[in-house]
Amino acid sequence: MSESEQSTRGPVVTPARLIAAVCVIVPFIAVLGVPIFDKDKPEVAGFPFFFWWQLLWVAVTAALMGLAYYVVRREELARRPVAVGGTVVAAAPKADGGDGAASSETDGTDGTDGTNGTEGDTAEEGDAE
Amino acid sequence: MTRPLSASSVPTPNVGSHGINQTELFVVIFFFLVVSVLGFLAARWRKARDANHLEEWGLGGRSFGGWITWFLLGGDLYTAYTFVAVPAALTAGAFGFFAVPYTIIVWPLVFLFLPRLWSVSRKRGYVTPADFARGRYGSKSLGLGVAIVGVVATMPYIALQLVGIQACLDVIGIGGKGSSTFAKDLPLFIAFAVLAAFTYTSGLRAPAVIAFVKDFLIYLVIIVAVIYIPTRVVGGWHGIFHLASTTKGKTKPGFLSLNEANGKANAFPYATLALGSAMALFMYPHAQIGVLSTKNRNTVRKNLAGLSLYSLVLGFIALLGYMALAVGFNGTPTGHLGGNAQRAVPALFDAVFPSWFAGVAFAAVAIGALVPAAIMSIAAANLFTRNIFVDFIKPDATPKQQAQVSKTVSLLVKFGALIFVLGLDATSAINFQLLGGVLILQTFPAIVIGLFNRWFHRWALVAGLWSGVIYGIVVAWQQKKFAADGKTVLQQHFGNQIAKVPGTHLYSYIAITALVLNLVVAVALTLVFRALKVADGVDETQAGDYTADEGDADLPDLIEAEPALAEI
Numbered sequence A: 001m002s003e004s005e006q007s008t009r010g011p012v013v014t015p016a017r018l019i020a021a022v023c024v025i026v027p028f029i030a031v032l033g034v035p036i037f038d039k040d041k042p043e044v045a046g047f048p049f050f051f052w053w054q055l056l057w058v059a060v061t062a063a064l065m066g067l068a069y070y071v072v073r074r075e076e077l078a079r080r081p082v083a084v085g086g087t088v089v090a091a092a093p094k095a096d097g098g099d100g101a102a103s104s105e106t107d108g109t110d111g112t113d114g115t116n117g118t119e120g121d122t123a124e125e126g127d128a129e
Numbered sequence B: 001m002t003r004p005l006s007a008s009s010v011p012t013p014n015v016g017s018h019g020i021n022q023t024e025l026f027v028v029i030f031f032f033l034v035v036s037v038l039g040f041l042a043a044r045w046r047k048a049r050d051a052n053h054l055e056e057w058g059l060g061g062r063s064f065g066g067w068i069t070w071f072l073l074g075g076d077l078y079t080a081y082t083f084v085a086v087p088a089a090l091t092a093g094a095f096g097f098f099a100v101p102y103t104i105i106v107w108p109l110v111f112l113f114l115p116r117l118w119s120v121s122r123k124r125g126y127v128t129p130a131d132f133a134r135g136r137y138g139s140k141s142l143g144l145g146v147a148i149v150g151v152v153a154t155m156p157y158i159a160l161q162l163v164g165i166q167a168c169l170d171v172i173g174i175g176g177k178g179s180s181t182f183a184k185d186l187p188l189f190i191a192f193a194v195l196a197a198f199t200y201t202s203g204l205r206a207p208a209v210i211a212f213v214k215d216f217l218i219y220l221v222i223i224v225a226v227i228y229i230p231t232r233v234v235g236g237w238h239g240i241f242h243l244a245s246t247t248k249g250k251t252k253p254g255f256l257s258l259n260e261a262n263g264k265a266n267a268f269p270y271a272t273l274a275l276g277s278a279m280a281l282f283m284y285p286h287a288q289i290g291v292l293s294t295k296n297r298n299t300v301r302k303n304l305a306g307l308s309l310y311s312l313v314l315g316f317i318a319l320l321g322y323m324a325l326a327v328g329f330n331g332t333p334t335g336h337l338g339g340n341a342q343r344a345v346p347a348l349f350d351a352v353f354p355s356w357f358a359g360v361a362f363a364a365v366a367i368g369a370l371v372p373a374a375i376m377s378i379a380a381a382n383l384f385t386r387n388i389f390v391d392f393i394k395p396d397a398t399p400k401q402q403a404q405v406s407k408t409v410s411l412l413v414k415f416g417a418l419i420f421v422l423g424l425d426a427t428s429a430i431n432f433q434l435l436g437g438v439l440i441l442q443t444f445p446a447i448v449i450g451l452f453n454r455w456f457h458r459w460a461l462v463a464g465l466w467s468g469v470i471y472g473i474v475v476a477w478q479q480k481k482f483a484a485d486g487k488t489v490l491q492q493h494f495g496n497q498i499a500k501v502p503g504t505h506l507y508s509y510i511a512i513t514a515l516v517l518n519l520v521v522a523v524a525l526t527l528v529f530r531a532l533k534v535a536d537g538v539d540e541t542q543a544g545d546y547t548a549d550e551g552d553a554d555l556p557d558l559i560e561a562e563p564a565l566a567e568i
Helices: A015-032 A049-079 A102-111 A119-128 B022-042 B054-062 B066-077 B080-090 B094-124 B129-137 B140-172 B181-202 B205-232 B236-245 B267-281 B285-292 B304-327 B341-352 B355-393 B399-423 B430-452 B458-478 B510-531 B543-547
Strands: B489-491 B498-500 B507-509
Touching (some): A015 A049, B022 B205, B066 B285, B066 B304, B080 B094, B080 B304, B094 B267, B094 B285, B094 B304, B094 B543, B129 B140, B140 B341, B140 B355, B140 B399, B140 B430, B205 B304, B205 B341, B205 B355, B236 B304, B267 B510, B304 B341, B355 B399, B458 B498, B458 B510, B498 B510, B507 B510
Antiparallel strands (some): B498 B507
């Protein structure tokens, strides 16, 4: 998805984005794959497996979210040498009237300043989706 | 186990058997007054440039940083749902624990799409999810659909908050045996009058300030409960699980894991409830408000690891349901709760804590229900104003008139919720939230998919939305809730939100089945409309909008620039 937004960016798949994608996907498998944990043994600290497994994944997911934010943000900052406040983003014309064509059109516009680091997020979101 | 386990040291009085516990009542009233004063003072906090403006009243001026956001988003998760409904569901077995995977996977979902929603909303001045749907697809009808579903779906969720407060008041002894109907409902009316008053004057700033008090009380109560109660049950946590899962010496199936005895029939409903609830959460207008009122694109993402703490605490709160079972409270007619499992947590607090601390705990639950109720009613009101009132009734309404309409509607929504409480069976409150989820999840394609991709045709999305909603309502209407014997019907309509998926042997959360139907309709009709060359709407957003951030030179000023209004 949103290929048009990525077309003028650097490589679409970067190690950072790959790590973030894994961080985002793994919790779904771990807690929605019910057969994985639908049993009561082994017990830990009095908690049946079913319960401690899911509680454990709260903590694991928190750590994964922290990691995902860290790698994505680091890559984003590396691509954007200028501080956010100083960035000049090209003022895109409003209401372009294009249906669906809007996305590819503006892409060129902010591609010119080359400093819009948040673009990294977009691509990452696209990947993981 | 060779060691005998018992919980005889904990008394289990019948709810309503004693008179009003005055200490508890006094403590609750005290905290209520503190919170009310704070609510009124909140209007002066971070003084608004124009308090009557909708963006100011409804989004707190989009100025909230990390800490406030953490508390505000906590209001979306810590509600009577967490404190009353989920533990009550656990008293019927491990199945109710689906709330934990639900609140786990909600954060990866948030990581994926909320920054884009924040950016496009900030850039285009969107205040509600329906604003986005309308702007993205150039379709007022789609905006209207999202708005109507949002307002209606919020009502049962607010109703759940009322049920939570009611459960506390029942246990304190207000509205117990011998009270008239008037005496029973009066405390609810008082609570809502106070809530309505400070919401009306302070807007979103009131719940944001009160959220601090609320979270402090909740953490205090939960830490004490989770550490102290296991010491009162012989065998600690092991004892709690053992006692909760046995009756007359026999292990009950479905308490230590989903369903040891009868295969894995519960796995799919469990997973779909978790997935459906997680996908639905940030479709609610109130949850989006928490996000849109943040200062920049990454505020929420940055706080995700911290927000997960909420999920962990939710897990332990859920287990209060097992603690209640372990000491002898349960939802059966002989379970000391008057046959109403919603009272399990308040009754547990009442039984194990000294009265003054039980009062603190009830205050935490009651305030924990009021704050989300306030946020929800504000959000629903914003929706109505922007996407129904302005779009269809009075297009030239001034910002001041809009704020006025919002305030009035937020009152009406609260009364709508009251009708839900009185109209549906309140002994299974989690149903209220799940019913809201069935409806709100149908806006997922228009919002979340729309954030990434604009392939769908606007009319196909409208048709998909309404197909999903109608299917969901019809199927939910046909559901019954059965008593433990499996025969006696306790509630005729909307009694249960899990139904068979047509054409299969699987049972699933109705919201997910309806969403699949919604998507199938949307895909099929998109192909048809494209083939017939039906006019597509104009997309007012641009690719760069989805990555806009605080500090970008071309961001519109918050108050003056209102693209959505300017174009009318």
